[in-house]
Amino acid sequence: MRDTVDPEFASYVDARQGKWLRAAYLVYADLDRAEEQLRHAFTRLALRWGKVDDPDVFVQRILYDPALSRWSRAKAQPVDDDEHPVRVALAGLSPVQRAVFVLLHLEELTEFEVADVLNLSHTTVHGHGLSALNQFRSALGAGDQRDTRRRDWR
Amino acid sequence: MRREDVRPLLSQAADGTPEPDLADAAWTAAVAIRRRRRRSVVIALVAVLVIGAAAALVAALGGGKAAITPPTTPPSGPPGFVRPAGQIAGIDFWIAPPSGSERYLDPLDTPLGETLKLPDDPKSLQEAPIERIAAVVLGNHSGAYEPLLLGNDGHWARAEVRLSAISTGAPLSSGAVSPSGELVAFPQPGAVQVLSVVSSQAREISLPTQDLRSVSWLPDDNRIIVSGPDAAYRVLLADGSKGERGVTPVEPSGDPEEETSPYRLSGSGGRVALAGYSIANGWTSHTAVQLPVESWVGQTLAGGGTAARLFISGQLSELPTADLQPQVVAAISLQGAEQSRLLVLGSSPPPTAGTVAPAVDRPPGCCLVLGWYDDNTVLVQVQGWVISWGVLTGQVRRVTELEVSGVALGPGVRG
Numbered sequence: 005m006r007d008t009v010d011p012e013f014a015s016y017v018d019a020r021q022g023k024w025l026r027a028a029y030l031v032y033a034d035l036d037r038a039e040e041q042l043r044h045a046f047t048r049l050a051l052r053w054g055k056v057d058d059p060d061v062f063v064q065r066i067l068y069d070p071a072l073s074r075w076s077r078a079k080a081q082p083v084d085d086d087e088h089p090v091r092v093a094l095a096g097l098s099p100v101q102r103a104v105f106v107l108l109h110l111e112e113l114t115e116f117e118v119a120d121v122l123n124l125s126h127t128t129v130h131g132h133g134l135s136a137l138n139q140f141r142s143a144l145g146a147g148d149q150r151d152t153r154r155r156d157w158r
Numbered sequence: 159m160r161r162e163d164v165r166p167l168l169s170q171a172a173d174g175t176p177e178p179d180l181a182d183a184a185w186t187a188a189v190a191i192r193r194r195r196r197r198s199v200v201i202a203l204v205a206v207l208v209i210g211a212a213a214a215l216v217a218a219l220g221g222g223k224a225a226i227t228p229p230t231t232p233p234s235g236p237p238g239f240v241r242p243a244g245q246i247a248g249i250d251f252w253i254a255p256p257s258g259s260e261r262y263l264d265p266l267d268t269p270l271g272e273t274l275k276l277p278d279d280p281k282s283l284q285e286a287p288i289e290r291i292a293a294v295v296l297g298n299h300s301g302a303y304e305p306l307l308l309g310n311d312g313h314w315a316r317a318e319v320r321l322s323a324i325s326t327g328a329p330l331s332s333g334a335v336s337p338s339g340e341l342v343a344f345p346q347p348g349a350v351q352v353l354s355v356v357s358s359q360a361r362e363i364s365l366p367t368q369d370l371r372s373v374s375w376l377p378d379d380n381r382i383i384v385s386g387p388d389a390a391y392r393v394l395l396a397d398g399s400k401g402e403r404g405v406t407p408v409e410p411s412g413d414p415e416e417e418t419s420p421y422r423l424s425g426s427g428g429r430v431a432l433a434g435y436s437i438a439n440g441w442t443s444h445t446a447v448q449l450p451v452e453s454w455v456g457q458t459l460a461g462g463g464t465a466a467r468l469f470i471s472g473q474l475s476e477l478p479t480a481d482l483q484p485q486v487v488a489a490i491s492l493q494g495a496e497q498s499r500l501l502v503l504g505s506s507p508p509p510t511a512g513t514v515a516p517a518v519d520r521p522p523g524c525c526l527v528l529g530w531y532d533d534n535t536v537l538v539q540v541q542g543w544v545i546s547w548g549v550l551t552g553q554v555r556r557v558t559e560l561e562v563s564g565v566a567l568g569p570g571v572r573g
Binding site for chain 1: 159161164165167168169170171172175176177178179180181182183184185186187188189191192
């Protein structure tokens with residue numbers, strides 16, 4: 005392993021670090037922790053640089069692993085009154101819901117891709133995604149869409 | 159709210175997040191981790207090599223399976239063998255523990271007990287008969303001596319005999335007890351007193367010389383050699399061979415403790431002779447060894463084919479510490495120097511800085527051979543103690559602490 009940073013690795017990190025830091029910030033609700041977790045994920049990637057089949061999945065698995073762990077889940081941060089309403093709405097979700105919700109709607113991954121990244125079943129991802137969306141809507145005063153759909157189906 | 163509206167809301171909430179620069183930091187951290195891992199691997203390898211080398215060393219030095227491999231050569235000595243300190247004139251010698259350390263030696267079990275002292279109120283020999291004598295001491299009653307006998311079963315008895323002092327004081331000789339342990343003889347001025355523990359009877363046999371100092375029994379339990387500085391006699395107790403007189407003069411040597419039977423060790427100036435006594439021929443030399451004897455102390459006492467006597471030597475260069483007049487117990491075998499052994503009674507080591515010299519020491523003349531526990535164990539009186547010395551093993555043990563001025567031992571000491 006060379007002492008100076010590999011140019012290809014530097015290009016890869018530069019292209020993704022901003023996007024993934026914002027996603028991690030929404031999941032962990034703590035910018036320092038999000039940055040630390042992202043740096044840790046890139047460090048692990050650097051150790052295996054050139055040997056990993058899908059670097060994106062590799063990094064994102066490490067990035068969101070604490071959110072899924074029973075013992076080190078990302079705790080909801082205390083919400084200030086002047087906090088952004090979206091962050092207030094996200095704080096009402098569980099860590100797993102937040103991770104699924106952010107990956108689905110900010111990263112625009114499919115449910116199958118989210119299931120692959122988070123090592124969850126597709127059914128679980130679908131359930132978390134649906135419940136998270138409804139809680140998010142409710143928190144922002146937009147109502148529960150499931151009730152509307154049920155009415156439409158009748 | 160539609161699904162398509164969520165993404166702009168999330169992007170808006172994450173706006174203002176600073177742009178990080180993580181490539182360099184992540185790569186540097188990865189390099190550090192890689193170096194740390196390599197260092198750990200090297201340390202682990204070195205540790206495994208060191209442990210392996212140590213295990214190989216232990217195995218090579220006798221540990222592991224090698225330790226339980228039975229030896230191919232027989233042991234060089236009997237059980238408990240102590241390696242000799244060296245050789246003096248071709249004879250193996252050991253050095254006894256220093257004076258003052260006797261209390262801490264391993265004990266030898268005898269009827270003498272932990273401490274040998276005068277009994278408070280012993281019964282008479284008629285009331286408490288003794289089978290075999292283990293020890294004889296003398297009680298002093300206004301100038302007269304009373305024999306006090308310790309039996310092989312550990313009980314004391316007093317003899318109804320009064321003994322007179324001889325020219326050297328108490329009339330007790332190391333060779334006083336007969337080989338059977340049933341008779342004991344005391345030198346008296348112009349006589350010898352013989353006491354039987356079987357009959358509780360004493361018999362006094364008059365001799366032509368007044369100054370008599372030591373007695374020594376022949377193996378037949380029927381004759382005694384009584385000697386003084388000027389004369390020595392062989393005394394017959396019961397019936398002897400045809401024509402043998404009751405008292406027969408034998409050749410004196412000038413040392414009243416030298417005339418002993420069945421063997422005597424004598425000689426000085428380098429040549430020591432082991433002579434055996436026979437009724438027909440007197441003392442005839444069996445073997446001779448070279449020893450730096452300056453003077454002898456006490457009598458010669460024999461066990462099996464070995465005779466033991468203590469001598470004071472000139473300075474011995476073979477000793478690790480300088481001692482001007484070391485005392486040496488010589489156990490000389492009939493088979494010559496190869497089977498003979500020596501025990502050097504070392505004096506106390508000099509005090510270290512800040513300490514005082516021990517109160518007890520072993521001045522020349524303090525010590526003497528008292529007898530044999532068995533054919534291979536000599537009993538030696540040292541300053542205030544009786545110790546034993548195994549001539550085959552070299553082991554020195556404590557027998558008893560002495561609170562009497564003198565003692566003669568008999569075969570009952572084996573119990």
